[in-house]
Amino acid sequence: xxxxxCCEKTPTNKGPWTKEEDDKLIAYKxxxxxxxxxxxxxxxxxxxxxxxxxxxxxxxxxxxxxxxxFTEQEVELIIEFHSLLGNKWSLIAARLPGxxxxxxxxxxxxxxxxxxxxxxxxxxxxxxxxxxxxxxxFSTTTNNAAATTTTKTHSFSAPITRIKKEEILExxxxxxxxxxxxxxxxxxxxxxxxxxATRICFTQSPGLQTSQNCNCTQDxxxxxxxxxxxxxxxxxxxxxxx
DNA sequence: AATAGTGCCAACCGCTGGAAA
DNA sequence: CTTTCCAGCGGTTGGCACTAT
Numbered sequence: 001x002x003x004x005x006c007c008e009k010t011p012t013n014k015g016p017w018t019k020e021e022d023d024k025l026i027a028y029k030x031x032x033x034x035x036x037x038x039x040x041x042x043x044x045x046x047x048x049x050x051x052x053x054x055x056x057x058x059x060x061x062x063x064x065x066x067x068x069x070f071t072e073q074e075v076e077l078i079i080e081f082h083s084l085l086g087n088k089w090s091l092i093a094a095r096l097p098g099x100x101x102x103x104x105x106x107x108x109x110x111x112x113x114x115x116x117x118x119x120x121x122x123x124x125x126x127x128x129x130x131x132x133x134x135x136x137x138f139s140t141t142t143n144n145a146a147a148t149t150t151t152k153t154h155s156f157s158a159p160i161t162r163i164k165k166e167e168i169l170e171x172x173x174x175x176x177x178x179x180x181x182x183x184x185x186x187x188x189x190x191x192x193x194x195x196x197a198t199r200i201c202f203t204q205s206p207g208l209q210t211s212q213n214c215n216c217t218q219d220x221x222x223x224x225x226x227x228x229x230x231x232x233x234x235x236x237x238x239x240x241x242x
Numbered sequence: 243a244a245t246a247g248t249g250c251c252a253a254c255c256g257c258t259g260g261a262a263a
Numbered sequence: 264c265t266t267t268c269c270a271g272c273g274g275t276t277g278g279c280a281c282t283a284t
Binding site: 015016036037038050051054058087088089090101102105109 | 268269270271272273274277278
């Protein structure tokens with residue numbers, strides 16, 4: 001019953017790839033392009049699983065892979081996209097040409113994450129560690145209702161808390177003081193708006209030049225002149241507005 | 243020079259969702 | 264509808280390279 005396997009299950013090699021294995025895989029991909037990873041090892045003559053071949057190709061052998069250190073610009077983008085997308089490494093990688101999800105994940109875990117932790121900031125929530133339930137100091141900060149509420153709803157509605165770019169870059173310098181007096185809530189879903197006429201301006205999302213592409217300001221003026229109460233709300237997705 | 247500690251990254255593991263039978 | 268396979272993804276690990284003592 002069910003779908004038959006596309007290929008035989010044979011014992012496979014594990015561990016680091018040899019030059020010969022790489023060459024075989026590259027030659028096959030050059031000749032055949034995209035194909036079934038399941039049947040590829042047998043076709044190529046490799047004692048590897050299709051999964052292993054796919055990983056090796058995507059993370060290392062692909063011709064468009066960019067190797068070497070991440071530039072400052074790339075690091076900024078990673079931080080920005082991570083604040084927006086979370087640990088969706090493949091989505092972040094799709095926005096950084098030549099970089100793989102594995103690369104980005106490794107870079108995040110070995111560089112950026114530690115820098116957040118050094119500053120006493122939870123890398124995932126951007127909240128001070130002392131405000132997290134698992135933190136020893138948490139009980140001392142939970143005396144008010146706001147502190148005890150764990151918000152799982154993410155919204156772009158203002159007021160959005162901002163992490164300034166300088167703030168993030170500053171993370172590279174380890175500091176001793178912890179739990180800075182910052183509200184670092186991340187809000188990433190469209191807001192609920194009672195007023196259906198309210199519009200959202202997305203032009204401050206990465207890659208768009210606000211001044212060139214956004215005409216919300218003019219619209220507001222026009223709408224106000226027409227006295228129909230419509231408003232445009234600006235959301236800085238990543239809280240990085242200077 | 244030897245050893246221990248740390249950082250980095252390639253590769254593996256396990257899970258999930260979609261497609262096929 | 265159920266079962267199975269496969270591709271893709273995120274988390275984790277093993278081992279090499281480098282640095283500090």
